[in-house]
Amino acid sequence: MEQxxxxxxxxxxxxxxxxNIGSNSAISGIAQMVNQDLxxxxxxxxEVSMKNASSLIGKPDDQIVGIYLMxxxxxxxxxxxxFPPPTAYELVDMAMGLPPGSTDTLGEMEKSVLGEIGxxxxxxxxxxxxxxxxxxxxxxxxxxxxxxxxxxxxSILAExxxxxxxAFAIKLVFATPTRQIEGRFLVLPMSGSIASKQEG
Amino acid sequence: MSTTVETxxxxxxxxxxxxxxxxxxxxxxLGSCIALCAYDPVSKVGGMAHMVLPSNESGTxxxxxxxVDTGIPMLLEEMKKKGxxxxxxxxxxxxxxxxxxxxxxxxxxxxxxxxxxxxxTALAQAxxxxxxxxxxxxxxxxxxxxxxxxxVTVRATGKETCEL
Numbered sequence: 001m002e003q004x005x006x007x008x009x010x011x012x013x014x015x016x017x018x019x020n021i022g023s024n025s026a027i028s029g030i031a032q033m034v035n036q037d038l039x040x041x042x043x044x045x046x047e048v049s050m051k052n053a054s055s056l057i058g059k060p061d062d063q064i065v066g067i068y069l070m071x072x073x074x075x076x077x078x079x080x081x082x083f084p085p086p087t088a089y090e091l092v093d094m095a096m097g098l099p100p101g102s103t104d105t106l107g108e109m110e111k112s113v114l115g116e117i118g119x120x121x122x123x124x125x126x127x128x129x130x131x132x133x134x135x136x137x138x139x140x141x142x143x144x145x146x147x148x149x150x151x152x153x154x155s156i157l158a159e160x161x162x163x164x165x166x167a168f169a170i171k172l173v174f175a176t177p178t179r180q181i182e183g184r185f186l187v188l189p190m191s192g193s194i195a196s197k198q199e200g
Numbered sequence: 201m202s203t204t205v206e207t208x209x210x211x212x213x214x215x216x217x218x219x220x221x222x223x224x225x226x227x228x229x230l231g232s233c234i235a236l237c238a239y240d241p242v243s244k245v246g247g248m249a250h251m252v253l254p255s256n257e258s259g260t261x262x263x264x265x266x267x268v269d270t271g272i273p274m275l276l277e278e279m280k281k282k283g284x285x286x287x288x289x290x291x292x293x294x295x296x297x298x299x300x301x302x303x304x305x306x307x308x309x310x311x312x313x314x315x316x317x318x319x320x321t322a323l324a325q326a327x328x329x330x331x332x333x334x335x336x337x338x339x340x341x342x343x344x345x346x347x348x349x350x351x352v353t354v355r356a357t358g359k360e361t362c363e364l
Contacts, residue, residue, distance in 0.1 A: 150229020151340025
């Protein structure tokens with residue numbers, strides 16, 4: 001039992017060190033793509049229960065745009081970028097150099113742009129961590145979905161909590177200085193040897 | 201004059217059974233999970249479970265509403281203890297939507313279909329059949345069981361609320 005507690009503490013510290021660097025890298029990737037000055041306003045690394053995890057990207061009935069990637073390699077896990085729909089529209093305008101207010105719905109092209117934003121955020125996060133840890137972490141293609149936050153998180157949490165009662169969540173909120181854009185970036189690492197690579 | 205119905209939110213892996221109550225048991229933002237709604241109109245005993253996974257594969261067979269295979273018998277047993285007769289209990293199910301499909305990962309995250317199948321199996325084992333189902337698809341749902349009447353409503357994303 002004590003050994004488990006020590007392992008838990010160690011994992012938390014390791015992920016905390018790596019996650020901070022990875023998260024800042026992810027936000028810098030998004031900032032470059034949308035040509036905006038983005039800052040991390042809140043950073044949390046916490047152990048969450050399944051019940052609490054269901055509201056990590058918003059209240060369960062909040063309508064959100066979620067950009068999801070799974071990662072595999074030395075460690076497995078899930079990455080989610082989440083925005084309220086109006087914010088997602090603004091991001092599309094910024095990424096495509098369109099006048100503000102041009103986008104008011106998400107068709108195939110707009111979803112593709114958002115998927116690319118998720119792809120960049122996920123890749124920047126994973127590459128920053130993999131470079132430090134000397135490990136291999138590969139993202140899946142991004143999936144963009146618009147629905148209730150609880151519904152989007154459900155199948156992710158089913159996998160994360162299949163054989164455990166708590167999980168680590170890396171959550172950060174980022175925004176422009178004017179808060180024109182505010183989004184959530186969530187990582188749920190599941191398993192793998194990334195922590196043990198740091199141990200030595 | 202309108203009255204406000206108390207809403208009791210049933211979170212992931214949670215369940216509740218109430219008797220002679222006027223609240224609405226509610227699963228909010230249901231994706232791949234299954235909401236099981238059960239109601240005995242005579243004893244006025246109603247219950248809801250918000251089940252996340254088809255079965256407990258960890259080897260620790262803890263009865264929990266997190267799993268369909270343990271959640272359904274547990275809910276029905278608790279209803280019996282509160283005076284429900286299972287033979288006259290009306291059961292309705294909703295959820296099991298495939299929200300995320302990641303190309304090239306051989307169906308990882310595809311827990312929705314397994315949840316639906318496990319629910320049908322567990323209900324059959326309990327000798328119960330669902331009289332209302334709203335499962336599958338790829339949209340989120342909010343499900344409510346009104347304990348005064350047993351009425352069950354489902355609101356799917358982008359659709360009007362409908363009665364099950």
